[in-house]
Amino acid sequence: MKYLDEFRDPVAANSLVEAIRRSATRPWTIMEVCGGQTHSIIRNGIDQLLDGAVEFIHGPGCPVCVTPLEMIDRALEIASRDDVIFCSFGDMLRVPGSKQDLFSVRARGGDVRIVYSPLDATRVAAENPDKQVVFFGVGFETTAPANAMSVLHAKRLGLTNFSLLVSHVLVPPAMTAILSAPTNRVQGFLAAGHVCTVMGTGEYGPLVEKFNVPIVVTGFEPLDLLEGVRQLVELMEAGRAELRNAYPRAVTDIGNTVAQQALADVFVVTDRQWRGIGMIPQSGWTLSPQYAEFDAEINFGVGNLEVQESAECRAGEVLQGLLKPNQCPAFGTTCTPRTPLGATMVSSEGACAAYYQFRRLESSANV
Amino acid sequence: MCLGIPGKVIDIWEESGTRMSTVDFGGTTKTVCLAYLPDMEIGEYTIVHAGFALTRLDEASANETLQMFADLGFLDEELAGSEGQSSRETA
Secondary structure (H helix, E strand, C coil): CCCHHHCCCHHHHHHHHHHHHHHCCCCEEEEEEEHHHHHHHHHCCHHHHCCCCEEEEEEEECHHHHCCHHHHHHHHHHHCCCCEEEEECHHHCCCCCCCCCHHHHHHCCCEEEECCCHHHHHHHHHHCCCCEEEEEEEECCCCHHHHHHHHHHHHHHCCCCEEEEEEEECHHHHHHHHHHCCCCCCCEEEEEHHHHHHHCCCCHHHHHHHHCCCEEEECCCHHHHHHHHHHHHHHHHHCCCCEEECCCCCCCCCCCHHHHHHHHHHEEEEEEEECCCEEEEEEEEEECHHHHHHEHHHHCCCCCCCCCCCCCCCHHHHHCCCCCHHHCCCECCCECCCCCCCHHHCCCCCHHHHHHHHHCCCCHHHC | CCCCEEEEEEEEEEECCEEEEEEEECCEEEEEECCCCCCCCCCCEEEEECCEEEEEECHHHHHHHHHHHHHHCHHHHHCCCCCCCCCCCCC
16 A cells, blocks of 8 residues: 555645545546556555545556467567567567467577667668568557558668568557447546557547547546546546546647558558457558558468467456456466466556556455 | 657757657667657657657656656666667667
8 A cells, every 4th residue: 555645746646636535426437548557556556545436447558468369479480480580579578479478489599689669670671681570560559650660661761571560459449349348337538648649639539429438538647647537537426428638748639640640651440359358340450551561460471370378367357357467366376477377467567467566465355 | 668758859860861869768868760750859858659759748747757657667668679779870
């Protein structure tokens, strides 16, 4: 349990907590979509400070967690080839596939490189013309502009040895799937601030209207989160389904239009499997036909693979808000960040990793 | 990799027609592409995703978020990568 005096501005935090508690006449169930927000909430004990007034369901906004198993297995197959240099963001290397992870491919001699930016992968391709260089293009709307630019850059440079293994996912269709599920308990959303820096807020208005649910665009600081919750509780109490932006210092309504143009050029919307959740229609991006020459899935013929998920891992229930991480029997025993059974235990954005880091010494009854 | 990290632009240059920059993330510097935010100036703060500046931010907000991400242990993971550590090298 964190105490308010550990906050950077305990007076402001306290007044926000009190305002939320004063306005909540009943317990509300809300979802923070972004995994970074989940970590901030758990780390700062915001869920405990608001216990009884607000229950947080942790959303699927962790790209490492929801990248489908078959895509991990495709990455593993491609990365195992002798003629390939496989480049990835670092947090994908420990994600378990059906039988192994990218670290074990590297340990057996595979050329797997961690890069900071996909542009680094295009540089590796330019420097290694005798190798095929593949970048693992995962993530939400936040990483997509970077991956789109790597393709545009490769085309401009005339690179014929660079391709992207694309597994992009989109936030609004996931929110639609959550709201449409018969088991849905979410009464209001904290939308992920950084996704909106790219896409703006325009996609959320239709969700608010269709599902009669309030959505508040929120940042990552404890005070930002408390302010987002305060606005959301105010809307839920008033029975008003509205879209609000509680993170205006970083998010504009229109987002980054230059990035949006690149995304529209390079990618097209496609159906996408979400690990632990299943297929969500029109919930991802893949390369548009004019950039098909950069599609690693086509270039390496890894379309159909048989996959096998761990029987012990219950990440799917965690990602759908049906199970808290520390209620899973494997949590902290057979499943730890060093030996993860599922992707939610891997990433700094995964809910299981957040609970492992900050809550494993508490019993599940206290959480 | 999904988290945007705030940082300060400390150098800007042109590379094959694209504006590139060096961004300081609380002591760690990275090469960051300004293609999506071409009017950034030296001394301004921005949120960076996977080597791309995507939005402006004021200095106080940037420093607060940076400190929080450091406390959460996010920075090492987000800024990992053997490539692109030093400026003026990336594509």
